[in-house]
Amino acid sequence: MTEGIDRRIAEMLHHRNAGLTKGDPVALPMVTSTSYHLPDVQGAPFIYARNGTPTWAAVEAQLALLEAAEVVGFPSGMGAISAALMATLKAGDRVILPADGYYVTRVFAREFLAGLGVQVTEIATLDYAAADFAGAAVVYLETPSNPGLDLIDIADVAARAHAAGARVIADNTTMTPLLQRPLDLGADLVVAADTKAPGGHSDALFGHVAGRDAALMARVRDWRRLSGSVPGAMEAWLIHRGLETLEVRLSRMCASAAVIAARLAEHPAVQAIRFPGLANDPSHELARRQMADFGFLIGMTLKDATAAEAFLARADFMVRATSFGATHTSGERRARWGDAVPEGFLRLSIGVEPVEALWADMAAALG
Ligand SMILES: *Cc1c(COP(=O)(O)O)cnc(C)c1O
Numbered sequence: 001m002t003e004g005i006d007r008r009i010a011e012m013l014h015h016r017n018a019g020l021t022k023g024d025p026v027a028l029p030m031v032t033s034t035s036y037h038l039p040d041v042q043g044a045p046f047i048y049a050r051n052g053t054p055t056w057a058a059v060e061a062q063l064a065l066l067e068a069a070e071v072v073g074f075p076s077g078m079g080a081i082s083a084a085l086m087a088t089l090k091a092g093d094r095v096i097l098p099a100d101g102y103y104v105t106r107v108f109a110r111e112f113l114a115g116l117g118v119q120v121t122e123i124a125t126l127d128y129a130a131a132d133f134a135g136a137a138v139v140y141l142e143t144p145s146n147p148g149l150d151l152i153d154i155a156d157v158a159a160r161a162h163a164a165g166a167r168v169i170a171d172n173t174t175m176t177p178l179l180q181r182p183l184d185l186g187a188d189l190v191v192a193a194d195t196k197a198p199g200g201h202s203d204a205l206f207g208h209v210a211g212r213d214a215a216l217m218a219r220v221r222d223w224r225r226l227s228g229s230v231p232g233a234m235e236a237w238l239i240h241r242g243l244e245t246l247e248v249r250l251s252r253m254c255a256s257a258a259v260i261a262a263r264l265a266e267h268p269a270v271q272a273i274r275f276p277g278l279a280n281d282p283s284h285e286l287a288r289r290q291m292a293d294f295g296f297l298i299g300m301t302l303k304d305a306t307a308a309e310a311f312l313a314r315a316d317f318m319v320r321a322t323s324f325g326a327t328h329t330s331g332e333r334r335a336r337w338g339d340a341v342p343e344g345f346l347r348l349s350i351g352v353e354p355v356e357a358l359w360a361d362m363a364a365a366l367g
Contacts, residue, residue, distance in 0.1 A: 005066075005177075005178060005181075005292070008065045008066055008068065009066070009178070009247050011065050012062045012065045012066055012243065012244075013244055015058075015061050015062055015065060016028065016058070028055070028058050028237060028240050028241075029054075029055075030055055030233050030234065030236075030237040031053055031054045031055045031233060032233045033049065033053075034048065034049040035048060035049070036048065045057075049230070050225055050228060050230055051225050053233065053236070055233050055236040055237055055240070056073050056231055056236050058236075058240050059073055059206075059236045059237075059239050059240040059243070060072065060073050060208070062240060062243045063177075063194075063208050063210065063243070064210075066176075066177040066178065066243075067177045067183060067190060067210035068183070068184075069183050069190070069210040069211055069212045070210065070211060070212065070214065070217045071208050071209070071210045072208065072209050072217065072220050072221050072224060073206065073207070073208050073231050073236060073239075074206070074207040074208060074209065074224065074229055074230075074231060075205060075206065075207070075229060075230060075231045075232065075235065076193065076195060076205040076206065076207050077173060077191070077192065077193020077194070077195055077196075077205075077206075077207040078104055078105075078108065078193075078207065079207050079229045079231075080191045080192065080193070080207030080208055080209045081102075081105050081108070081171065081191045081207070082108055082112075082229070083209055083220050083223045083224060083227070083229060084169050084189050084191045084209050084220060085108070085109070085113060085138070085140070085169070086223050086227075087216065087219040087220045087222075087223050088137065088138050088167050088169065088188075088189070088216070088219075089113060089118050089137060089138055090117075090118075090137075091116060091117030091118065092117055092118075092119075093118050093119070093137035093138070094118070094119040094120075094121060094135055094136045094137055094138075095109060095113065095118055095119070095120055095121070095136065095137065095138040095139075095140060096121050096122075096123060096131070096133065096136050096138070096139045096140060096166075097109055097120065097121070097122050097123075097140050098122070098123065098124070098125050098128070098140070098141060098142050098145060098152075099122035099123055099124050099125075100124055100125050100145050100148050100150070100339075100340065101125065101141075101142040101145055101146065101171065102142060102146055102171060102173070103337070103339075105140070105142075105171070106120075106122060121136075125141075125142075125143070125145040125148065125150040125151075125152055126150050128141060128152045128153075128157050129152075129153065129156070129157075132164075133160055133161045133163075133164035133166050134164050135164070136161070136164060136166040137165075137166055137167065138166060138167050138168075138169055139157060139161040139166045139167070139168050139169075140168075140169045140170075140171070141154065141157055141168065141169070141170050141171070141187075142170070142171040142173075142174075143170070143175075143180075143290075144174055144175075144276060144283065144287075144295065144297070146173075146174055146297070146347075147297070147299055147334045147339060147341060147345070147347040148274070148299065148341065149274040149275070149276060149281075149283060149297060149299050150282070150283060151276065151283040151286045151287060151290065153286055153290065154168075154170060154180075154182050154185040154186065154187060154290060155185040155186055155290075158185060158186025158187055159186060162186065167188045167189070167216075168182075168186065168187045168188050168189075169187065169188065169189045169190075169191060170182035170187040170189070170190050170191070171190075171191050171192065172190045172191070172192045173191075173192045173193045173196055173325075174196075174295060174297060174324075174325075175291060175295060176192070176197050176198060176246065176250065177190070177192075177210075178246065178247055178250055178292065179250065179254075179291055179292045179293050179295060180290060180291050180292065183210065183211070183212060185290070188211060188213060188216065189209055189210065189211040189216065189220075190209070190210040190211070191207065191208075191209055192207060192208055192210075193206075193207050194206040194207055194208060194239050194242075194243075195207065195323070195325075196323065196324055196325030196326075197246060197249065197250060197253075197296075197324075197325030197326075198239060198242050198243050198246055198325075199238060199239050199242040199325075200242045200245070200246065200249055200325060200326055200327055201238070201242060201326060201327055202321075202323065202326045202327075202328075203238060204234070204235040204238035204239055204242070205235060206231060206235050206236065206238075206239040249327065249352055250293070250296070252352045253296035253350050253351060253352060254293040254294060254295060254296055255355070256296070256350045256351075256352075256353070256355040256358065257275065257277070257294065257295065257296045257297070257298055257350040258275075258277045258294060259355050259359070260298065260348075260350060260355070260358065260359055260362065261273060261275035261277060261278055261298050262278065263359060263363075264298065264300055264362075265278060267363075267366055269302060269303070269307070269366045269367065270300055270301070270302065270366070271301045271302060271303060271344065272299075272300075272301040272342075273298065273299065273300055273301070274298070274299035274300075275294065275297075275298045275299070276291070276294045276295065277293075277294030277295075296324075296325070296349060296350045296351075297324060297347060297348070297349055297350075298347075298348040298350065299341075299345060299346075299347060299348075300345070300346045300348055301341075301342050301344050301345045301346075302344040302346065303344055304343055304344045305333065305335065305343040305344060307344055308333045308343070308344045308345070308346050309333060311331075311346070311365050311366060312331050312332075312333070312346070312365075314364070314365035314367075315331070315361055315362060315364075315365035316361050316365075317329055317353055317357070317358050317361040317362075318330065318331045318348075318361075318362070318365070319331075320332065322337075323349075324347070324349030325349060326349065326351060327351050327352045328351045328352075328353070329348065329349065329350050329351040329353060329358060330348070330349045330351070331346050331347065331348045331349070332346065332347050333345065333346055334346070334347050
């Protein structure tokens with residue numbers, strides 16, 4: 001990680017410090033009040049909780065330091081994604097989406113945006129490199145793709161999209177602002193599910209939109225206030241707490257993923273492995289240029305569905321769940337959702353367990 005981001009992480013950990021007066025709580029209080037003392041309306045920082053609350057403001061301040069951008073918080077990743085799309089698209093516009101990206105984003109586009117007169121075009125992640133963006137209003141990308149772990153060159157796509165007159169929205173969920181910086185590479189908006197690694201404990205849904213164009217961010221903020229897509233106080237508070245340990249958790253998760261991916265690649269029971277950190281992975285060169293680390297997700301293909309399910313059942317240190325980015329390692333056979341992957345393909349999300357204990361368990365479960 002660069003010196004710049006290290007400084008911002010330290011500032012994030014101390015963001016409340018400067019404003020404290022004697023006797024104030026050091027930890028963030030969770031404010032559940034829906035209304036705010038308003039003897040008159042001018043100059044009040046908070047008015048009514050659909051517009052903003054002190055707890056959202058605190059987590060948005062943390063994320064703004066990490067993103068080096070304005071941030072608006074949402075009640076989920078999809079809350080943030082739908083807000084970014086509603087703020088940038090209108091009838092007659094065309095949006096380009098990854099055909100192999102997060103499934104729910106595509107369903108939202110097909111089921112709701114198309115009905116409002118937006119043309120929805122899906123292209124494969126690997127086809128972004130040669131795609132013609134002429135006539136698009138929004139080029140939406142997600143890199144690495146999930147679960148395939150193919151990469152998109154953000155700077156290249158942003159330059160070509162801008163030349164075609166399109167805006168660029170990047171889903172940065174799998175990387176977080178600590179590992180990948182789409183805004184620095186030219187994206188107009190970042191969207192992310194903080195439900196994953198930033199929260200990190202599988203107990204809160206949250207999302208955010210980040211951007212450096214004040215007018216565009218004002219529109220995103222208006223969408224939140226007018227649609228009522230607002231985070232809960234408890235969730236905002238939990239994400240604030242999670243963000244404080246994000247960097248230490250990610251360091252462990254990425255380091256362990258690198259160790260485990262290299263060993264899985266050598267294991268006779270493993271037919272194929274995708275991890276951008278492996279020197280022979282098709283994503284490796286671009287990952288080295290674009291990402292600060294290679295992440296904590298591994299795509300592993302075993303012989304068939306039976307072998308994959310048996311591995312998950314035998315492993316003691318493997319949660320069988322559909323999310324990722326948490327403290328505990330988890331694994332899922334993605335074909336059960338209809339992803340275009342082999343029947344024996346597992347997405348593994350490496351957690352913070354001591355790596356040798358985790359590997360011993362995985363090796364035993366592979367048999
Ligand atoms: C989980 C996820 C989302 C949606 O986040 P929610 O908080 O579940 O709404 C969006 N994009 C990606 C890449 C995700 O993994």
